[in-house]
Amino acid sequence: MTNTKFVTPIDDRYFEDYVPRAVYECGCIGVEEAEIIAFGQRFDPQPFHTDREAARQSPFGGLIASGWHTASLMMRLFVEHYLSRVASLGSPGVDELRWLKPVRPGDMLSLRVTVLEAKPSRSKPDRGLVRSYIEVLNQHSEVVMTMKALNFLQRRGT
Amino acid sequence: MTNTKFVTPIDDRYFEDYVPRAVYECGCIGVEEAEIIAFGQRFDPQPFHTDREAARQSPFGGLIASGWHTASLMMRLFVEHYLSRVASLGSPGVDELRWLKPVRPGDMLSLRVTVLEAKPSRSKPDRGLVRSYIEVLNQHSEVVMTMKALNFLQRRGT
Numbered sequence: 001m002t003n004t005k006f007v008t009p010i011d012d013r014y015f016e017d018y019v020p021r022a023v024y025e026c027g028c029i030g031v032e033e034a035e036i037i038a039f040g041q042r043f044d045p046q047p048f049h050t051d052r053e054a055a056r057q058s059p060f061g062g063l064i065a066s067g068w069h070t071a072s073l074m075m076r077l078f079v080e081h082y083l084s085r086v087a088s089l090g091s092p093g094v095d096e097l098r099w100l101k102p103v104r105p106g107d108m109l110s111l112r113v114t115v116l117e118a119k120p121s122r123s124k125p126d127r128g129l130v131r132s133y134i135e136v137l138n139q140h141s142e143v144v145m146t147m148k149a150l151n152f153l154q155r156r157g158t
Numbered sequence: 159m160t161n162t163k164f165v166t167p168i169d170d171r172y173f174e175d176y177v178p179r180a181v182y183e184c185g186c187i188g189v190e191e192a193e194i195i196a197f198g199q200r201f202d203p204q205p206f207h208t209d210r211e212a213a214r215q216s217p218f219g220g221l222i223a224s225g226w227h228t229a230s231l232m233m234r235l236f237v238e239h240y241l242s243r244v245a246s247l248g249s250p251g252v253d254e255l256r257w258l259k260p261v262r263p264g265d266m267l268s269l270r271v272t273v274l275e276a277k278p279s280r281s282k283p284d285r286g287l288v289r290s291y292i293e294v295l296n297q298h299s300e301v302v303m304t305m306k307a308l309n310f311l312q313r314r315g316t
Contacts, residue, residue, distance in 0.1 A: 039230075042230075043231065043234050044233050045234070045237055046237060046243060059247060066230075066233070068226065068229055068233050072197075072200075072224075072227075072230070073201065075201050075202045076201050076203070079203055080203070085204060089217060090257075092257065093225075093255045094255045095255070097252045099248075099251055
């Protein structure tokens with residue numbers, strides 16, 4: 001697969017602009033310790049997300065972000081750089097979400113997205129379903145999370 | 159499948175206490191409009207998560223929670239009522255995450271979890287992998303989200 005630059009600005013991108021096998025590398029977001037702890041306290045209160053000292057003594061050797069925090073940071077990049085805000089009609093779900101490596105305070109995450117499939121809806125002619133493969137990378141180019149996303153996108157001119 | 163009460167308190171629950179086909183119904187958490195908007199602004203800045211007026215004019219007819227916010231609220235219930243904090247060794251990922259119905263301000267979410275499979279690790283004798291089917295329900299007993307979770311859990315006495 002080849003690396004492809006965006007050909008259509010995200011605010012003018014519709015279903016037709018998602019071409020299978022196109023690959024996008026985009027975005028950069030920092031992981032802050034305070035947010036790891038706050039997210040953990042509210043949504044995932046396990047000691048290795050919320051307590052620096054307990055985390056140090058855990059198998060992870062230090063604080064790590066909740067997998068849902070990592071997924072949420074991925075979504076921020078996905079919305080800002082890939083998912084068209086003018087055409088997004090929501091998502092039925094995701095498949096094969098995998099957390100491969102710990103995400104730690106100070107990490108910088110970026111996104112690599114590959115268009116897997118783009119299929120017009122049979123029942124609703126105004127939209128299509130795009131299936132994408134998402135990889136989240138850290139500053140060492142290690143893949144820390146992967147998943148397959150499904151997104152409904154509006155067709156151009158409907 | 160029959161409905162089963164917890165037989166082991168969550169703070170003394172290890173891999174061996176997760177018995178396939180056991181069903182747990184547990185927890186209750188409220189969905190607040192302010193948190194929907196704050197979560198959306200940080201992690202999923204699409205208008206139907208962040209802007210009351212734009213959301214009203216969207217296909218959803220009003221503000222809805224980001225799917226990642228719903229998943230994170232699910233995790234809070236999962237950690238507090240199902241996942242053993244003494245034995246949890248993290249998760250390699252989830253499968254077939256599906257958002258079935260919109261989650262709106264004022265909704266009350268609860269959890270139904272079914273143990274699908276519990277398999278001792280072949281390479282690491284101190285742990286096992288538990289596969290669970292998770293349903294998130296709203297106050298009308300409608301299933302709003304489902305997924306299959308994988309969790310590593312410590313074996314008793316290791």
